[in-house]
Amino acid sequence: MNNKAPRDEILETAADWCDRLETLTPGERRQLNAWIATDPEHARAYDTMRHTILDVALLEAAANLPSEELRKNRFPLGAWVAHVFAPKASWGVLVGAAVAACAVTVFLLRPSAPMVAPPQLLATKTGERSTVALADKSVVYLNADTQISVSYSSHARLLNLSRGEAIFQVTKDKARPFRVATAIATVTAVGTRFGVDRVGDAVEVRVYEGTVDVERSGVDHRAVSRGQWLLIDPKRGISGGSFAPEAYPNWRTGWLEADRMPLAYVVARLNRYTDDKIALDSKLDAVELSGRFRLDNTAVSLQMIAAVFDIDVTRQDHRILLTPKHK
Amino acid sequence: MNDGIFQSAEVRRRLLAYISRRDRNPASSEDVLQETLLRLLEQTRKKTIDDPMAYAFRIADTVIFARARQRRRETELGDLDFECTAPRGDQVLEYKQRMALFRDGLLAMTPVRRAVFVKRHLEGKSRGQIAEDMNLSLEAVKKHLLRAMIELTNRNEALESPAQMGNVKGSSHEQ
Numbered sequence: 001m002n003n004k005a006p007r008d009e010i011l012e013t014a015a016d017w018c019d020r021l022e023t024l025t026p027g028e029r030r031q032l033n034a035w036i037a038t039d040p041e042h043a044r045a046y047d048t049m050r051h052t053i054l055d056v057a058l059l060e061a062a063a064n065l066p067s068e069e070l071r072k073n074r075f076p077l078g079a080w081v082a083h084v085f086a087p088k089a090s091w092g093v094l095v096g097a098a099v100a101a102c103a104v105t106v107f108l109l110r111p112s113a114p115m116v117a118p119p120q121l122l123a124t125k126t127g128e129r130s131t132v133a134l135a136d137k138s139v140v141y142l143n144a145d146t147q148i149s150v151s152y153s154s155h156a157r158l159l160n161l162s163r164g165e166a167i168f169q170v171t172k173d174k175a176r177p178f179r180v181a182t183a184i185a186t187v188t189a190v191g192t193r194f195g196v197d198r199v200g201d202a203v204e205v206r207v208y209e210g211t212v213d214v215e216r217s218g219v220d221h222r223a224v225s226r227g228q229w230l231l232i233d234p235k236r237g238i239s240g241g242s243f244a245p246e247a248y249p250n251w252r253t254g255w256l257e258a259d260r261m262p263l264a265y266v267v268a269r270l271n272r273y274t275d276d277k278i279a280l281d282s283k284l285d286a287v288e289l290s291g292r293f294r295l296d297n298t299a300v301s302l303q304m305i306a307a308v309f310d311i312d313v314t315r316q317d318h319r320i321l322l323t324p325k326h327k
Numbered sequence: 328m329n330d331g332i333f334q335s336a337e338v339r340r341r342l343l344a345y346i347s348r349r350d351r352n353p354a355s356s357e358d359v360l361q362e363t364l365l366r367l368l369e370q371t372r373k374k375t376i377d378d379p380m381a382y383a384f385r386i387a388d389t390v391i392f393a394r395a396r397q398r399r400r401e402t403e404l405g406d407l408d409f410e411c412t413a414p415r416g417d418q419v420l421e422y423k424q425r426m427a428l429f430r431d432g433l434l435a436m437t438p439v440r441r442a443v444f445v446k447r448h449l450e451g452k453s454r455g456q457i458a459e460d461m462n463l464s465l466e467a468v469k470k471h472l473l474r475a476m477i478e479l480t481n482r483n484e485a486l487e488s489p490a491q492m493g494n495v496k497g498s499s500h501e502q
């Protein structure tokens with residue numbers, strides 16, 4: 001016990017180094033190496049700290065914390081409202097909800113519905129992604145340029161994907177089905193992990209775990225299971241296929257992986273990451289392409305695409321036009 | 328020069344076993360292994376590594392972490408692999424167990440400390456930004472952050488390698 005203080009001090013220094021690791025100057029890096037070399041205890045503390053901080057399990061645990069306002073659910077509503085809208089404190093409410101740095105989260109209140117939690121609006125801007133833990137510990141991973149409203153009540157979990165793409169990791173709750181609605185289809189799950197992507201007028205559903213029900217509004221139902229994708233396109237009809245469900249969703253690593261993907265869809269997805277929107281000549285809509293494209297570097301991705309398909313890339317103010325090359 | 332050991336089936340097996348427990352997604356273990364071996368090879372060409380096996384486990388930590396983090400800057404972790412003079416080897420708890428342990432650790436913190444840690448570690452905010460967001464001094468943010476990291480590390484260590492926690496000399500399984 002009496003050697004607790006020095007050990008803690010060493011751990012504290014190790015933690016500080018570990019936390020600053022990615023922003024160290026070369027000089028500081030030399031200092032770190034010197035500190036590690038002076039004492040095997042330093043080396044051990046640093047190694048131990050690093051092993052924990054670089055643990056994916058820690059990231060996941062942090063991303064899945066219950067949101068703070070539910071942990072103390074006897075919080076008076078008035079105070080809660082004031083808290084949410086107080087300019088500085090508003091982020092405090094989101095403790096535990098893993099909201100990426102620039103994501104915008106807004107709470108809207110319905111004054112006369114005391115039993116229903118206020119709908120929560122989740123949104124990301126162009127080029128930003130975000131992870132949000134919901135009240136029931138379900139997690140939503142939002143791709144860039146995405147908007148979702150969340151309404152939870154005692155008998156239903158309703159989400160509306162008004163634009164963009166998200167993956168939902170759903171906590172099991174038989175009494176409250178988890179439904180994601182879009183303009184043309186609704187996806188229903190009990191406990192599972194699936195993605196919904198609005199590309200232009202179409203909706204794509206991918207199931208990573210379990211099974212979901214996809215209802216085309218007023219038309220039909222179909223079940224989609226683990227490893228299957230389904231694309232509902234008002235112009236092209238319905239298509240489907242399979243994919244490797246254990247693969248990490250590519251956009252979460254900053255890549256778009258296309259496997260015979262129509263160019264129109266590729267462009268829709270790239271546009272989530274660029275303020276200068278790409279417009280496609282309709283003659284190119286149906287061109288299919290395969291390959292791996294960086295989402296955060298549109299210029300490079302467009303260069304690759306242009307080279308492969310003989311496409312002209314023209315910049316006009318804040319638009320990028322893709323047209324077939326004149327020969 | 329000692330590239331040979333990385334080709335050995337035993338080395339691959341031990342590394343794979345470690346990776347599949349450490350990572351949340353065992354399906355990508357082979358990819359992680361490939362990348363780990365590649366980085367290890369690069370490093371051994373740059374400098375002498377005393378204990379390549381222990382070093383390989385640490386590189387695997389970095390590779391797994393970099394793959395999981397979606398934020399851009401982490402895809403370029405670069406030279407962060409660190410060779411320890413007192414290697415901890417390949418002790419690692421099951422993924423789910425570690426997640427539960429970290430969750431307990433996080434929930435046991437005061438809300439302020441938890442918030443500081445989440446903002447820093449998960450959301451990638453700078454200490455200065457957090458201080459501003461939460462109306463805290465920079466010193467207070469640093470204190471909460473470092474204490475949170477220590478609390479989490481201690482919990483993990485207590486289970487993963489109790490012998491290194493200091494006061495356990497004659498550990499129970501030796502009796």
